[in-house]
Amino acid sequence: MKVIFAGGGTGGHLYPAVAMAEELLERYPGTKVLFAGTEKGIEATEVPRLGYRLHTFRVRGLSRGTSPADLLRNAGVLTGFTGAVGKAASLIKRENPDVIVGTGGFVSAPLLLAAQLLGKKNLIQEQNAFPGVTTRLLSLFASEVHLSFPDSRRFLKRKSGVYVTGNPARSFSLSDRGKANATFSLDPELSTLLVFGGSRGARSINSAVKQWVKELDGRSNVIWQTGSLDYKSISEEFSPSHNLWIGPYINDMGSAYAAADLVLCRAGASTVAELTNLGKPAILVPYPYATGNHQFFNAEALSKDGAAALVEDREINGERTKGLVYELLADGKTREKMEAACRKHGKPEAAGELARRIAQLGNR
Numbered sequence: 001m002k003v004i005f006a007g008g009g010t011g012g013h014l015y016p017a018v019a020m021a022e023e024l025l026e027r028y029p030g031t032k033v034l035f036a037g038t039e040k041g042i043e044a045t046e047v048p049r050l051g052y053r054l055h056t057f058r059v060r061g062l063s064r065g066t067s068p069a070d071l072l073r074n075a076g077v078l079t080g081f082t083g084a085v086g087k088a089a090s091l092i093k094r095e096n097p098d099v100i101v102g103t104g105g106f107v108s109a110p111l112l113l114a115a116q117l118l119g120k121k122n123l124i125q126e127q128n129a130f131p132g133v134t135t136r137l138l139s140l141f142a143s144e145v146h147l148s149f150p151d152s153r154r155f156l157k158r159k160s161g162v163y164v165t166g167n168p169a170r171s172f173s174l175s176d177r178g179k180a181n182a183t184f185s186l187d188p189e190l191s192t193l194l195v196f197g198g199s200r201g202a203r204s205i206n207s208a209v210k211q212w213v214k215e216l217d218g219r220s221n222v223i224w225q226t227g228s229l230d231y232k233s234i235s236e237e238f239s240p241s242h243n244l245w246i247g248p249y250i251n252d253m254g255s256a257y258a259a260a261d262l263v264l265c266r267a268g269a270s271t272v273a274e275l276t277n278l279g280k281p282a283i284l285v286p287y288p289y290a291t292g293n294h295q296f297f298n299a300e301a302l303s304k305d306g307a308a309a310l311v312e313d314r315e316i317n318g319e320r321t322k323g324l325v326y327e328l329l330a331d332g333k334t335r336e337k338m339e340a341a342c343r344k345h346g347k348p349e350a351a352g353e354l355a356r357r358i359a360q361l362g363n364r
Contacts, residue, residue, distance in 0.1 A: 001362040002032040002095065006111035007103030008043030012127055012269050016351075017103045018050060019168030020125070023355035036091065036111050043107070055091055057084045057110055081110065088114035098362035099123060099143075102134065109134045116141045121361040125354060127167045127269035129297035131155050143361055146354060148269060148347070149301045165354055166347020169273035172254035180258035184223055184245040191329045192221040194260035196250065201227015202266055205285055206234065208316045209264070212325065217243050220329045223259060225250045261335060262328050267299035267310075276307070276346040281338035283324060288313045307341035 003024060005017040014037075021033045034053040037043035047054040088110040092100070100115040100122045102108035108124075115122040116138065124142045126135045129149040139145045139158050147153065148167035156162060174180075181188045193216070197205050206226055216222055223245045226234045231248035240246055250256045257263075257274070263282040265271055268290075275282050284302065286295035302308035309328070311321050328335060347353075 001028060001030075001099070001359065002034075002097040003358060003362065004034055004036055004092070004095065004097045004100045004111060005103065006036045006100060006108035007105060008035075008037035008047075008107045009041040009105045011042050011046075013103045013105040013107065014041070014043050014046060015170075015270060016125060016127055016168040017101065018046075019170075019351040020101065020354050020358065021052065023168075023351040024358060027352070027355055028359055034095065034097075036088070037107050041107060057087055057107075084110035085114050085117075089118060092118055092120060099358050101125065101358060102138070102142075103127070104132045104135055106134060109138065112138045112142070123354075123358060123361060125165075125168075126152060127273075128152075128292075128294040129301045130292050130294045132292065132294070144357060146357070148273065148350075149298070149345075151297070151301045163357075164347075165357070166350030167269050167273040168351035168354060169270055169277060170253070171348065172257055172274070172278065174258040174278070175255055177258055180255040181221065183252060183255040184221075184259060185240070185242060186221040186223070186245060186259065187242050190219070190221050190243065191261040191332075192223060192259045193325065193329060194223045194256055194263045194265075196225035196256075196263075196265050197227055198266065198268075201225070201230050201248075202285070202287070203230060204313050204316050205264060205266075206230045208321065210234070210237070211317070212322060213238055213244060216326075216329075217241070221245075221259075223250070223256055225256075261332075262325070264325065267295040269294075269298060272298050272302065273347070273350070276302070276342050277348040279339040279343035279346065281308070281328065281335040281342065283309045283311055283321075283328070285311050285313055285316055302342065302345060305341050305344075306338060307345055308338065 007013040007017045024031050035047045036055045039056045100111055102112040102124050104126055121143045123144045124135055125146045127148050129151050131152050139156055145162045146165040150164050178188045195209050221243050228248045257278055263280050267284040267286040284299035286299045299310040303310040
């Protein structure tokens with residue numbers, strides 16, 4: 001069986017594809033896997049580093065503005081897209097894959113459309129609660145569509161052949177909570193707040209946490225991944241202690257999650273999948289400039305039934321948010337309810353189930 005994965009641009013689109021590829025190779029020895037993407041996205045470096053072949057296309061996303069400049073740019077994008085579909089069709093004819101898998105974003109559109117025009121089996125895996133344009137349009141003619149959130153169904157015109165399978169995410173072997181706190185040299189008797197906003201960080205979240213750290217000292221621990229942009233200034237203002245760990249990046253996220261009683265973070269699809277698989281109570285602060293405001297919909301899907309608290313970015317510095325953080329750190333019973341609700345959203349077997357469905361389409 002041969003499978004082409006089309007997806008990238010960001011890690012949120014690439015890493016689910018990598019997780020499915022790894023699962024396929026483990027479950028079905030002899031499977032051949034290759035990737036398609038762009039020369040500028042994260043896939044350009046990550047896919048070769050992981051040992052997979054990568055075929056690249058020149059394709060850009062559409063501008064969402066309506067100015068003359070935006071319309072002119074979009075005309076060029078559509079012209080380039082036509083050429084990318086032709087190149088994708090040539091790749092498919094040359095490689096003759098059994099299945100093409102698209103993980104969303106404009107990067108996957110040429111391969112998925114070419115597959116559909118050529119009558120090839122194709123599967124779409126959507127990570128976000130609000131599906132992207134590629135998923136909404138090309139889902140109509142896909143062999144199967146796999147969602148991460150039940151709420152996503154309402155945005156699709158297609159109703160059959162649509163499954164809620166979950167988003168393949170990193171798996172973690174959680175250590176004992178006491179050992180995990182010791183990893184960060186923290187007080188094991190106190191509740192622990194885990195804060196992160198991606199490798200570059202989230203400036204609004206960092207700004208809020210700066211106001212709380214001194215008050216939390218002695219009341220709760222804080223594991224604070226500042227991101228690379230703010231680490232220098234924050235490390236000059238605050239010093240690590242038995243209640244505070246500061247770093248630009250957390251290498252051992254398994255221990256960080258194990259130590260955490262509450263998480264404060266963005267609402268990217270991969271992060272949400274990790275939280276729900278682990279059942280971690282969280283305050284989600286959606287990145288307001290994400291395409292289609294999809295992080296808001298991710299957070300909303302969990303907040304509806306108490307699996308997480310949703311705080312909009314513009315409210316992060318308010319007294320209400322500060323009070324919510326303090327309240328949840330002190331209220332173990334509420335956190336337990338959030339944990340139970342959170343686990344109901346988890347799909348820890350997503351990668352395995354998707355690998356099985358891909359193999360079925362490929363007649364394995």
